Amino acid sequence: MPKRIALALPFLIAPIGAYASVPDAGSSVLSMVIGLAVVLATLYGLLLALKRLQARSGNGQAQLSVIGGAAVGPRERVVLVEVGDTVLVLGVAPGRVSALHTLNSEDVPRATATPLESDFQRKLATLLKRGRHEA
Numbered sequence: 001m002p003k004r005i006a007l008a009l010p011f012l013i014a015p016i017g018a019y020a021s022v023p024d025a026g027s028s029v030l031s032m033v034i035g036l037a038v039v040l041a042t043l044y045g046l047l048l049a050l051k052r053l054q055a056r057s058g059n060g061q062a063q064l065s066v067i068g069g070a071a072v073g074p075r076e077r078v079v080l081v082e083v084g085d086t087v088l089v090l091g092v093a094p095g096r097v098s099a100l101h102t103l104n105s106e107d108v109p110r111a112t113a114t115p116l117e118s119d120f121q122r123k124l125a126t127l128l129k130r131g132r133h134e135a
Contacts, residue, residue: 067108080108
């Protein structure tokens with residue numbers, strides 16, 4: 001009988017040793033949270049550095065603004081681009097941009113930003129006013 005117990009003893013002790021090597025759940029969660037915080041802080045620092053680099057590279061460039069454009073084909077457009085006090089008339093096609101003409105900025109008529117009140121807007125406003133007075 002003692003020989004059988006001696007042979008079974010390693011099998012009885014092994015599970016106890018296996019459980020002793022399992023890390024505490026609290027410490028593994030803590031290490032995961034610290035690792036996540038380090039990754040997020042690194043990403044935030046890289047984002048700030050990237051913004052600063054983009055701001056520095058944009059100082060020497062001329063200001064560009066698209067004034068308008070019109071489609072002249074299914075995939076072709078004519079675009080007005082303002083660069084400083086010059087307006088470029090560009091032909092834009094897939095994979096190709098061509099300068100068509102150059103104008104002074106003063107020669108280009110500007111559209112006024114006065115929105116026209118549509119008939120629908122007027123009707124809706126009168127219906128809303130009527131609803132307030134009836135209530």
